[in-house]
Amino acid sequence: MANSLMKSTTMHPLIGHDQLQTSLGRACHLGNLPSGVLLHGGPGVGKQHLALWIAQVLLCPHKTPSGPCMVCKSCRLSLKVGHPDLHWFFPVSRPKNTRPSNLGAALETARQDSLIRKRKNFLRPTSAYTEIQGIYLATIKHLRNQVYKRPSMGSSQVFILGDAQAMISRDSTSEAANALLKILEEPPSGTFFLITCDILRRLPATIISRTIPIHLAGIPTSEVKNFLMENLEIEEKKADKSARLSRGSIGRSLGFLTEDENEGTLEFARQKSFHLLRACLQTNRTLIYQESIKLAGTSSRTLGPVIDSLGDALRDLALFILGDQDKIVNTDTIRFLEGVCSKRNIHPRSITESFGYLDQAKEQMDSNVNAQLIITNLLINVQEKLSGRSK
Known part of the structure; x- marks a missing residue:
């Protein structure tokens, strides 16, 4: 940048x-x-x-x-x-x-x-x-x-x-x-x-x-991309990636860019969300507890970007299963999604129904519930929903 x-x-x-x-x-x-x-x-x-x-x-x-x-x-x-x-x-x-x-x-x-x-x-x-x-x-x-x-x-x-x-x-x-x-x-x-x-x-x-x-609604992805390229001289591939992830927000798009050789804060949250998704896709809870332990001492009010990014990752998984890849925002995770679908038979409805748990986690976050408890319950609920064990 x-x-x-x-x-x-x-x-x-x-x-x-x-x-x-x-x-x-x-x-x-x-x-x-x-x-x-x-x-x-x-x-x-x-x-x-x-x-x-x-x-x-x-x-x-x-x-x-x-x-x-x-x-x-x-x-x-x-x-x-x-x-x-x-x-x-x-x-x-x-x-x-x-x-x-x-x-x-x-x-x-x-x-x-x-x-x-x-x-x-x-x-x-x-x-x-x-x-x-x-x-x-x-x-x-x-x-x-x-x-x-x-x-x-x-x-x-x-x-x-x-x-x-x-x-x-x-x-x-x-x-x-x-x-x-x-x-x-x-x-x-x-x-x-x-x-x-x-x-x-x-x-x-x-x-x-x-x-x-x-x-104020989000602005078109194309306008976000053009702003990044014309005003910040971001190369087209990086601008396209950030614009896709921006939800129509220039401020949000900047969070996925590298500044002074440091990873953007929202890019960090995005990477973290895929660690959480991998934990949800396991057949046991070992990774879930490992991810929860990493949050020791973390304020629950800082979890919002990670939970939002987890929602984007789940949405992309559903789109891949439905064959609607053009709408995927995390375009650098296609191979990961292919691997998931080759090993698991996940119904898109299960993914859609899991979004309620993300909303619940955000409500707990606003109420200042312990961060480790929020993430542990969220990942277990999503894991059970994706596996078909949840009612």
Whole structure:
């Protein structure tokens, strides 16, 4: 990957959401944009990027129906997320060894440090978190304090709350949500809230009811591939592989690429998922327990990418059995799938029915169930379903 392109200090153009940009740009120009907008869709499809673009339009004094002017001082600051009236909040790791009385200040320091890193590199892959990150009650309180301050440059302020589903439950999601709800119910004049989340049902219904939900679908695989080739100079074979695995998400596609000679975090999760699938395909549980032991000390909240990749691997197996190989996303595993089908007689229906266990594992993950227990139960259930022993 070309690092000089990866580490851009200004936002690259938003890809694949032209019609939505046109509608939102016109609403901003006419002053019709609601004070609360909720952008939801899969990880890496461009929700926060779109939120930052909307903020740029709202803060631009020379906006047109097609969007911001791109040349004024406000636009130049917005493009670097340095506008004093643009406030971007997102999940951060809870600072260690911090007293409750100092938590708010420590979280704000962590957010500012993360903002510095984001400004240095806007084009970042959707990553597999190695530790729990969240939006805490103390963060929402800090946001609330900012809301009631006067704008610094113009007449408007924009607050972006990214990945809002990450409001931490053990820090009392209801308290954080209620604090946010009070702000959304009576926002000061000229104040806008742009909230993003991956899965709508993970947000409290009260938050959803105070906003206008807008869904961002994945973009065509061909557009993801072209972006990687034209903007990052990725060779066609690698770009095609990453685009197939991307689910229509540029951010996700970046996670399958090598950067600075390091394997992408989502590529690591993909490789791990095939170890898990091999364990499920054995006639005994030895490999299942071996894979579970490797997860000792792992936070269950970091299992999401591996479980997602296991779902892709199972789907590919079903497609191979059905003879629909053109739709397989893990194209480098064809020989492995051939080997499986030559030794096992697996009915596609058994694979389809096993997806319920993946959903169950994700629910347990959200409830912070022990990671080893989650994976052990998941693999045993899938193994029994594929073998035909499950009812």
